[in-house]
Amino acid sequence: YSSKQNIGSFNKLTKFLDAGIVESISMKNFMCHSHLGPFAFGSNVNFFVGNNGSGKSAVLTALIVALGGNAHATNRGLSLKGFVKEGENSADVSITLRNKGKDAYKPEVYSSAIIIDLRITRDGLRSYKLKSKSGHIISTKKEELISILDNFNIQVNNPVSVLTQEMSKHFLHSKGEGDKYKFFMKATQLDQMREDFIYIKQTKHVTNDKIEQQNEGLKELKRKYLEKEDRYKSLSSLDELRDKLQELQKQMAWALVIEMEKDLEPVREKLQADRQSTVKYDEKVEEWKNKIEESERKYKQIQEKLEAITNQVQDLQPKCAELKAEAQKRNTDLKTVEVRAKQMSLILCYISASIMLLFSFFPSLFLSISQALGTESQDRANRVNQIQTDLENLRHQISTLGQQIDQYEHAISRAKEEQGKMKEQAALQRSIEANKRNLLMVERSRSNRLQRFGEHMPALLNAIEEAHKRGQFKQKPRGPLGYLISLKDTELALAVEVCLKGSLQAFTCDNHDDERLLQSIMAKFCPGGRRPVIITSQFLPQVHDTRRRAVNHPQYPSVLQALEIQDPVVTNCLIDQRGIESILLIKNRTEARRLMQGGNPPRNCTQAFSKEGDQIYNNRNYSAEQARAKYFSGDVEEDIRCLMGEIQNQEAQANRFQQQMRKLDEDIKQNESLLRRAHMEQKTTKDKANKLQLELTDLMNVEEPQSEDMADLKVLYEKAEQEYKQHKERISTIAEEAEVRFQRFLGQILFSTRCGMVCCFLLQEELIKADQAVMKCRHHKEHYDEKRSTHLRNIQTLEANLKSKEEELQASSAKASEICAERMDISRTARSLDTEINRLKVKISTQQDQQGDPKEIVRQYHEALENYKNTAQQVKNLKSFINNLDKVMDHRLQVYADLRSFMSARCKYYFDSMLAQRGYSGSMTFDHKKETLSISVQPKKGKKNDSGDMRSLSGGERSFSTVCFVLSLWAITEAPFRCLDEFDVYMDMVNRRISMDMMLRVAASQRFRQFIFLTPQSMSSLPDSKFIQIHQLKDPDRDQSEADGNQ
Secondary structure (H helix, E strand, C coil): CCCCCCCCHHHHHHHHHHCEEEEEEEEEECCCCCCCCCHEECCEEEEEEEECCHHHHHHHHHHHHCCCCCCCCCCCCCCCHHCCCCCCCCEEEEEEEEECCCCCCCCCCCCCCCEEEEEEECCCCCEEEEEEECCCCCCCCHHHHHHHHHHHHCCCCCCEEECCCCHHHHHHCCCCCHHHHHHHHHHHHHHHHHHHHHHHHHHHHHHHHHHHHHHHHHHHHHHHHHHHHHHHCCCCCCCHHHHHHHHHHHHHHHHHHHHHHHHHHHHHHHHHHHHHHHHHHHHHHHHHHHHHHHHHHHHHHHHHHHHHHHHHHHHHHHHHHCCCCEEEHHHHHHHHHHHHHHHHHHHHHHHHHHHHHHHHHHHHHHHHHHHHCCCHHHHHHHHHHEEEEEEEHHHHHHHHHHHHHHHHHHHHHHHHHHHHHHCCHHHHHHHHHHHHHHHHHHHHHHCCHHHHHCCCCCHHHHHHHHHHHHCCCCCCCCCCCCHEEEEEEEHHHHHHHHHHHHHHHHHCCCCHHHHHHHHHHHHHCHHHHHCCEEEECCCCCCCCCCCCCCCCCCCCCEEHHEEECCCCCHHHHHHHHCCCHEEEEECCCCHHHHHHHHCCCCCCCCCCEECCCCCCCCCEEEECCCCCCCCCCCHHHHHHHHHHHHHHHHHHHHHHHHHHHHHHHHHHHHHHHHHHHHHHHHHHHHHHHHHHHHHHHHHHHHCCCHHHHHHHHHHHHHHHHHHHHHHHHHHHHHHHHHHHHHHHHHHHHHHHHHHHHHHHHHHHHHHHHHHHHHHHHHHHHHHHHHHHHHHHHHHHHHHHHHHHHHHHHHHHHHHHHHCCCCCCCCCCCCHHHHHHHHHHHHHHHHHHHHCCCCHHHHHHHHHHHHHHHHHHHHHHHHHEEEEEEEHHHHHHHHHHHHHHHHHHHHHHHHHHHHCCCCCCCEEEEEECCCCCEEEEECCCCCCCCCCCCCCCCCCHHHHHHHHHHHHHHHHCCCCCEEEEEECCCHHHHHHHHHHHHHEEEEEEEHHCCEEEEEEEEEEEEECCCCCCCECCCCCCCCHHHHHHHCC
16 A cells, blocks of 8 residues: 555545545544543544554544434444443534535535534433534534535445444355345345335335226216206296396385485485584674773773883883982991991900809919808808709700700600501402402302492392383393403403403493483492493494594504403493503513504504503503402412402501501500600709709808909909990990881881772773783683584584485496496385385395206206316326326436446446455355345355354455445445444455455545445554544543453
């Protein structure tokens, strides 16, 4: 074997032919291996070399399974779950296939490589991820994998593409020549072609059976066709009756025109009378228009007077300005006096400080005097000190008690605030009672849904039914409305209830007499005066036409579309009261806000409701006050469970409220008791302090002999006190003088403007009265304007009605002219003509029933003819198809036989060539009729085998023969890669070397294909070549070897 190759021609060839080869493979938790790989494959020859347990079989098994093969094809287990490593939950295999060249599969999607990730779970389930070269997941479907394998012609179940040890042993030790023939057919895919031919043959037989069946049916169709043709030819004419009917129809057309002309006369007369009465409304409007002008004239005169007074006031503005300037001057003088007063105040403060300083000298002077005056004075001084100390202690105690009182008052106030916040306990109790009533009604509604609308409702409906049977109602009232409607989608139950609200329990009456009678019946059965609402509106037999004003959205229904209502009276009532035709129901609240508040709400849509009951307008939205549907809920047991749970939660909350209220009451009582005690202690302490203060004052007022220093200080103190009084009186005098002056000037200013203000005020009062008179006149004018507008609208309605009737008359006249061009004067009424027309139609119909409807007979005839022609054409087409199929199949069977012979001959040729390279001789004998293949091999000369049977050969000779046979099949089949597992296991060194040279020679001649060989033998003797890549697998450790052995 030579490693020198033409690299240029190889690159040129692989540019087009390397699509589908394996670029890499990796495994995780597969068989007994935690991690194996990744292995980067060469584009031509790859050897995986390693001892038993090293992972060779794992690589081959992973390749088969990941490329769609089943567990049986691997000969390593019966189920995929056996490939998951013991103790793990899943196994992973990743294979990368090259995707280049003209045969690349979706290169714009997968790029230059396709990554196939397989995961096998412990349960034996497998899943795929098909990725592009960048790792982006393209598909997870096995169908995509099958398309990829078909595109690359990868057949992992084909023994030529992947030949396992077991398949090779089976082939070598096979005693049956039929098995070898099947091996050949499967390897060349001829068996698939044969299966296709067999399927086509079976389909042909089925088609022939159908043709026979249609031939029988064709005879029946021809019989029916001939029968219809006889009836078609035997039709008799009814011309006279039809001519008479046509004449009556002409008369009927003009009779309707004459009656419509008579109906128009009263409308014209009414319109003429209304037009004449319009003058009366015009006179009233004109009268009040003149009164408005008179009132406006008076208003204008008063306004002119007010403007004159205003001008006079403006003329006084210069004088006011002078007075203001004088007032500002006086104000400046006042500020000057205030500055002097402040200066005096500062002097006064200084004198007061001097007095306090002198007063502070008194205790020390008293002490010195007391020391000089003896024991009595000493005792008095000690008593003064003691009282001052006690007073200081008492003041501190009073301050502490004051802080405690503040704390107790704050605690009481906070507790009372908490009690005030907990007033919702009463509302909670009412809610509990309401839920208990609802629970009772829901439990009763198990057998009667009407109970949901109130326990009194069945008795009320029975009373209404009795009154209706007695003929007391002109029209039987309907209600409750919620009981007479149902939902198409129960998810919208809450939304519909929030939308319709009180209308669900309402009743509707046709007239006020029925309403009064229903009120009297309700008074007997409705407790506590809680009566359902009664809506009075005329009952109509048809549902209102809402097409012009209804919302029609392609995705979301309106309330009208979401309801199932049998009674048109109920439908009309809900349309009139709630406008259900213009309200949308949108389950998702976010989508509802986007649709309604996005700037372009749906046409005719006024509002929308979400399934949570949120009400959404185009500029605002409101949340629902209830969380569950009450009337339309379909699961009664679930409603009972929810209500019972809500009642339990509310009762638990009420118990917590009561416990908290009791605790707050106890805290308030305790704090009030402490507060009273603190007040008493504070009062006692203050009384003690007052007594001590009086005693201290008496002691301080005791006359003592004074020294010369004391006399001097007293003189200074009296002088300071006298100055203090003088300055204080001076400041008071200055302030009073300034205030009197300022008030005097201010009075002058006020007097100057008061007269003008009084006059303006009086004129403004008159102006207001005049304005009110104008408004009153305008109100009366608007009243008569409205009455005139209403009158004119009535005239417009009459005119529109007259125009509509005239258009109808014109249309009827035109229609009558089409029926009969010349006007006919008919004295008979339309009713009598209609009676005769109906009688004549009955007569014509009777005769047609006897003879058959001509149109129906004609239709049946043409239909039978068409069916017969179509079926005959179908049978003809099928027969032509079968004939063409026979020709095509004959040709393809001949081509199949030629191809089989050609491939057999090529296989023989390559097999003989391969044996000759070892010096062997042999033969391959195909018997395509018996479907057998016999192979005989004769070793070298000197080792003749009389029989030539491969079973008589040595292990190495059989393995070499197998290699020759596989190589000969390689030469006649197409696949992007070939894989052989331990092809040389039974060969001696000579046969192994020869086989290796042969396979490498074949690989060198087919650089565009990939070859994968698994062998436990060393490949160190192979030549160095860039086209040969050897993967040496590591030997397993002991644990792994044991696991592999067990595997």
